[in-house]
Amino acid sequence: MSNLTDFVKLYTMNxxxxxxxxxxxxxxxxxxxxxxxxxEIVTKHIAAVGGAANWGKVKTLRMTGSMNVSGMDVAxxxxxxxxxxxxxxxxxxxxxxxxxxxxxxxWTCNPGETKAAPLxxxxxxxAQDGLELKDELLTFRExxxxxALAGKEKVDEKDCYKLxxxxxxxxxxxxxxxxxxxxxxxxxxxxxxxxxxxxSVYNDFxxxxxxxxFPMSIDDGGGLIKLTSVEVNKPVDEAIFVPKS
Numbered sequence: 001m002s003n004l005t006d007f008v009k010l011y012t013m014n015x016x017x018x019x020x021x022x023x024x025x026x027x028x029x030x031x032x033x034x035x036x037x038x039x040e041i042v043t044k045h046i047a048a049v050g051g052a053a054n055w056g057k058v059k060t061l062r063m064t065g066s067m068n069v070s071g072m073d074v075a076x077x078x079x080x081x082x083x084x085x086x087x088x089x090x091x092x093x094x095x096x097x098x099x100x101x102x103x104x105x106x107w108t109c110n111p112g113e114t115k116a117a118p119l120x121x122x123x124x125x126x127a128q129d130g131l132e133l134k135d136e137l138l139t140f141r142e143x144x145x146x147x148a149l150a151g152k153e154k155v156d157e158k159d160c161y162k163l164x165x166x167x168x169x170x171x172x173x174x175x176x177x178x179x180x181x182x183x184x185x186x187x188x189x190x191x192x193x194x195x196x197x198x199x200s201v202y203n204d205f206x207x208x209x210x211x212x213x214f215p216m217s218i219d220d221g222g223g224l225i226k227l228t229s230v231e232v233n234k235p236v237d238e239a240i241f242v243p244k245s
Contacts, residue, residue, distance in 0.1 A: 036149070037149065038147045038148055038149040039147075041149065041161050041163065041177055041182070042137045042140070042147060042163075044182040045137050045177055045182045045183070045184065046138060047182070048181060048182035048213065049182075049183065049184075049212060049213040050207070050210075050211045050212035052138060054210060054211040055133075055138050055212055057233070058082070058133050058134070058210070058212065058232055058233065059081065059082050059133075059233055060079070060080065060081050060082065060232070060233050060234060060235075061078075061079070061080045061230060061231070062077070062078070062079045062080075062229075062230070062231040062234050062236070063076075063077070063079075063080075063225075063227050063230050063231075064076070064077050064227065064228055064229045065216075065225055065227035065228050065229075066225070066226055066228075067090065067222075067223045067224065067225045067226075068223055068224045068226075069223045072092075074090050074091065074092055074223075075090065075091040076088065076089070076225060077089045077090075079236055079240065080130065080131065080133060081236050081238060081241075082131065082133045083103065083131050083132065084102070084103070084131070084238060085100065085101065085102045085131070085238060085240075085241030086100070086101045086102075086127075086130050086131055086241075087099070087100050087101075087240045087241060091111070092111045093111070095111035095112045096111060097109055097110045097111040097112075097113070098116075098243075099119070099127070100116070100240075100241055100242075100243055101119070101124065101127040101128055101130065102131075102241055103128065103131060105118065105119075105124070106119035106123070106124040106127055106128070107119060107243040109243065109244070114244070115244070116243035116244060126189075126198065135175075136167075136173075136175070137175070137184070143167070143168065144168045145165055145166065145167055145168065146165070146166040147163055147164070147166075148163070148164045148166075149162070149163060149164075150162040150163065150164045150174070152179065153176065155176045155178075155186050156185075158178050158179070158180070158185065159178075159180070160176040160177055160178055160179055160185060160186070161176070161177045161179055162174060162176055163175045163176075163177060171189075171190070172190045173187055173188060173189040173190060174187070174188045175187050181205070183202070183205050183213065183215075184202060185202050185203070186199070186200065186201050186202065187200045198220065198221055199220075200218070200219065200220040201218075201219045202215035202217065202218055203215060203216075203217040204216040204217040204226075206230075208230060208232060209232075210232045210233070214227075214230050216228075216230070
């Protein structure tokens with residue numbers, strides 16, 4: 001009987017110790033999570049996508065892939081020279097159309113047409129965001145962007161940090177950073193010209209030979225783009241940013 005009593009006491013003590021250790025570990029995790037700041041998340045994101053130094057070397061991008069439009073795959077080539085110009089060419093039924101965006105103007109030419117038309121002002125404003133090859137978290141200090149941590153939220157079953165980004169001009173958007181990989185997986189931009197939010201989703205991240213990490217799947221609401229290749233710093237003839245007259 002004494003042996004049984006001793007066994008019960010020992011078992012109970014071990015259970016209590018185990019519970020204390022488990023509680024301590026959970027508490028440590030909670031404290032760590034609460035201690036995470038916006039600055040720390042940004043720092044981890046920058047490291048995860050290849051570092052500011054590698055991204056600082058990126059001046060041109062040429063992306064090749066396909067875009068799904070109404071169930072149809074359309075071949076797409078997007079060429080960007082940072083802050084100078086971007087040209088997206090797309091082919092449908094053997095005909096090629098294009099969209100050109102520069103810091104001052106933009107044009108679109110549908111497949112089969114011979115003359116480009118100016119982009120509407122609100123479309124141009126949104127498209128010009130693509131002239132910046134780096135996301136806001138890589139450039140927020142020099143651009144005086146304010147970043148605040150607004151908690152956590154699920155994005156496609158992933159726990160994500162929710163960051164509120166406020167630009168110097170007052171424009172607000174929300175970025176979602178995967179809490180495990182620290183990749184930027186979603187952006188919600190407030191109020192476009194039609195009063196609707198623009199949602200962009202990024203997936204299928206790949207590390208390129210230049211050391212940067214890039215999403216090979218991009219959906220900005222205009223159609224899912226799946227990239228097959230991303231070429232960095234290839235020479236670009238800037239004449240491609242001038243529409244045909």
